[in-house]
Amino acid sequence: MTDKSFPDMSGPSETGDLLVLVDPEAKATASIKALESASGMKIAAATDFSGQGATAAQGVDDADGVFVERFGLAMIRGRSADARAELPGVLRRASAVQHVRPEYYMHATDTVRERYESWVRDGLRLLADGAGNALRADRMPEPEIDFSTDNVATTWGVRAVRADLSPYSGRSVKIAVLDTGFDFQHSDFAGRNVYGESFVPGETAQDGSGHGTHCAGTAAGPLAHDQTPRYGVAPEADLVILKVLSNAGSGRESWIIAGMQRAIALNCEVLSMSLGRRVGLGEDPDPVYERIGQIALASGSLIVAAAGNDSRRHRGIVAPVNAPANAPSIIAVGAIDDRGRIANFSNGGLNDDGGEVNFCAPGVDIASAYPMPRRYENLNGTSMATPHVAGVAALYAEADPSLRGKRLWEIMRRRAADIGVPIRAGGAGLVQAPVSFGSSRHMA
């Protein structure tokens, strides 16, 4: 694109170019064709230039616009005042186009614009430099993922994260599930070591909702038995149930912080938090949870939290990652369905500084434990994806005791599978359990 030096603060805020967001699920070639057809302009695919260094900049400059497939984003030149006036309306009518707006210069006082532009520019810079995506760099070869539906042996979620192929079970690893509690009478957990504590005044740790039991079951439910598929990712992990949400499904921050403090004090290797609060576009991560996340990592505890379910992707609406998942030191988890597609409701990485999605995991039609007498239930949500990631983290923590905190996060990133979900929806990709490390006890 054109060379734009950073302007004087008193100058115009619009650059004259346009930013166009398209449906991230649409194919790049189809999106480019639609944009070209609507505008009569030549649009170059940024991926065409990866690894070509200076050629990339030349190729981009020859076009009227550039399309970045990974972001589902086009930057289009407004070559004249007339074109700039007409183009937005023309482009909005193109198929797959979700949003059209002017590109802005960055101003320190306008954090939304500043972040959006830096996100776009950083992405373009990476591609043009041929650097690829740091999130998905230095990784293992992509494994075969089994997305077939539940069978008698395992749920689709357990298979998709390859926990069924892992020689590890989470033994001696503590997973804290901060949620609505747990059904301590559930027959699938008879004889298991389950610790329970409630931070909700007037309520015991017994689950009166079902959500907490379901999440705990996904993280650490038992192996297959009684014709019931295995639904737990880390079936021998120790469950630490910390009730921080009432039976009605909400909790004061002081309860939640108390639960996080207890989990860290109990040396839980993993905290699974399927809860959240909506944030606005451009909203800063809360320093309270960033502080807690950093302390947790330094203490060897990894916090995994739900990205949130506020999107309506089939209508072109993507909501930003919730708090506390938007804290940089807390893992944010998006949800996929059993065909490996991002879930319609799953929030996206619209804010930076931690507002990114870090991983995706199964979160649609997830079978797991539910309070007796119902015993089992299928639920949807990033709440269901989160304990899949927590369970996988426990498997790594068992496989190599040196993997704690940030090191645990890092190896999960390196071993996540790129299943084609856009980065801002699925982060580094689908989490994958440790499978073939032989006798090695040190994987990082």
Added chain:
Amino acid sequence: MAQDPTPTLMVLIDLDTKGGPGAVLARLSEAGFVTVDVFESFGIAIGRFDGDPDTLLRLPGVQTVREEGSFTLSPPKPDAD
């Protein structure tokens, strides 16, 4: 049910402040902040305050002050499934 007129505030304390978090808590108390809960390892104090929260924000060692909120499950809406 009667509404509680005093919101609960969350105060983030600089853990490296001179005198330690205890000194900050003392300053908060002198300013009229009534501590309900303290998470020492995180440097977080939760309590009630009748005045302008900016008063607390100006105290040495206080990093942020805001109202305590809540978190929820918020499962997907039916049309988003």
